[in-house]
Amino acid sequence: MSTGAIAHIVGARPNFMKAAPVIRAIASLGLPQVLIHTGQHYDAGMSDVFFTELDLPSPDLNLGVGSGSHAAQTAALLVTLERAFLELKPRVVVVYGDVNSSLAAALVAVKLGIPIAHVEAGLRSFDMTMPEEANRRLTDVLSDLCFVTSPEAIGHLAREGVADERIHLVGNPMIDTLLANLDRLDPVRIGTELGVSGMYAVATLHRPSNVDSPEDAARLVQALTDLSGLIPVVLPLHPRGRPNLEAAKLVASDRLRVIEPLGYIDFLSLVRGAALVVTDSGGIQEETTILEVPCLTLRPNTERPITISHGTNRLIDPAGLVPAARAILEGSTILPAERPPLWDGRAGPRIAAILASELATMG
Numbered sequence: 001m002s003t004g005a006i007a008h009i010v011g012a013r014p015n016f017m018k019a020a021p022v023i024r025a026i027a028s029l030g031l032p033q034v035l036i037h038t039g040q041h042y043d044a045g046m047s048d049v050f051f052t053e054l055d056l057p058s059p060d061l062n063l064g065v066g067s068g069s070h071a072a073q074t075a076a077l078l079v080t081l082e083r084a085f086l087e088l089k090p091r092v093v094v095v096y097g098d099v100n101s102s103l104a105a106a107l108v109a110v111k112l113g114i115p116i117a118h119v120e121a122g123l124r125s126f127d128m129t130m131p132e133e134a135n136r137r138l139t140d141v142l143s144d145l146c147f148v149t150s151p152e153a154i155g156h157l158a159r160e161g162v163a164d165e166r167i168h169l170v171g172n173p174m175i176d177t178l179l180a181n182l183d184r185l186d187p188v189r190i191g192t193e194l195g196v197s198g199m200y201a202v203a204t205l206h207r208p209s210n211v212d213s214p215e216d217a218a219r220l221v222q223a224l225t226d227l228s229g230l231i232p233v234v235l236p237l238h239p240r241g242r243p244n245l246e247a248a249k250l251v252a253s254d255r256l257r258v259i260e261p262l263g264y265i266d267f268l269s270l271v272r273g274a275a276l277v278v279t280d281s282g283g284i285q286e287e288t289t290i291l292e293v294p295c296l297t298l299r300p301n302t303e304r305p306i307t308i309s310h311g312t313n314r315l316i317d318p319a320g321l322v323p324a325a326r327a328i329l330e331g332s333t334i335l336p337a338e339r340p341p342l343w344d345g346r347a348g349p350r351i352a353a354i355l356a357s358e359l360a361t362m363g
């Protein structure tokens with residue numbers, strides 16, 4: 001494995017679709033790169049399927065860190081990433097999004113004097129009870145290059161003292177992946193495979209604030225059960241939520257289909273054909289914005305307000321789910337006139353070009 005390369009660090013499901021277009025664009029410039037998978041996510045359905053479908057190269061290293069408490073997982077990430085960076089001596093480390101793997105990689109890199117590029121910098125929910133908010137803020141502070149997906153992120157970074165020359169508005173690599181795969185998204189095929197026809201909703205829920213406490217899980221199960229009275233619901237269930245949602249008497253039925261997590265193409269095919277989506281994911285707020293599918297986000301805040309101002313997203317609480325869904329089904333949704341700026345499928349090449357020119361000036 002070559003030393004002195006650009007090292008991409010991925011670990012959890014939402015990293016894979018962000019890294020794919022950046023890796024492809026860097027490959028087309030002929031720059032040396034390595035892919036390190038931390039193993040934060042390790043199930044075939046949470047990880048392997050994305051490598052196959054998104055044509056990602058196999059990781060050069062898989063650190064096999066796995067699950068644990070935040071402290072245990074982050075500590076294991078720090079130790080194994082330090083070993084990897086000492087061996088590989090990357091010229092720059094590229095981290096994606098707000099997961100524990102990204103913060104750990106940035107922390108190791110800064111101590112070893114390796115420059116850091118953060119893709120999807122500057123997003124803020126201003127809610128420090130979210131583990132991701134701590135990860136975002138700390139990763140940005142440590143990063144030499146902040147690649148920003150949304151204009152308001154520039155202001156957040158500037159207010160936190162990040163110098164202008166470190167901030168680059170490049171568009172959204174997750175949307176690069178979506179646009180590149182649009183022709184493969186077939187709602188009829190997935191509907192037939194899953195036995196879903198007519199109008200349906202898709203739900204995904206995994207945030208600690210929604211599924212970790214029995215009370216929150218019970219509120220959510222009630223809201224989803226009520227929603228399924230209005231419209232059939234398909235719930236591909238992240239492994240994190242399953243035990244608590246089942247303990248809260250999540251009962252699968254013909255109208256509330258509980259299935260295993262889906263791969264990229266199947267999931268977005270299902271979303272494309274849905275009348276509405278209910279989620280607490282960050283990325284799905286963005287993907288529904290581009291697919292123009294109404295999105296109800298079960299959270300009190302979002303680090304992606306552009307999906308509300310320029311997209312289909314709305315924040316709701318569990319009690320508001322059925323009324324909001326009813327309003328959508330009655331046709332009250334109005335799409336904004338403009339999509340978010342630069343969500344045009346070219347973020348990967350923009351990031352690659354900036355990295356190449358920074359590496360050239362580093363000599």
Ligand code: UD1
Pocket residue numbers: 012013014040041042043046047067068073098099100101131132206238239240281282
């Ligand atoms: C992580 C990210 C979150 C992201 C989400 C996408 C952090 C802090 N959180 O949350 O931002 O939205 O990924 O999925 O990094 N598990 C499995 N198999 C797997 C992975 C996880 O069974 O392949 C189970 C384990 O019980 C594990 C739990 O899910 O303890 C949580 O996994 P973890 O990576 O800690 O956090 P996520 O909730 O997945």
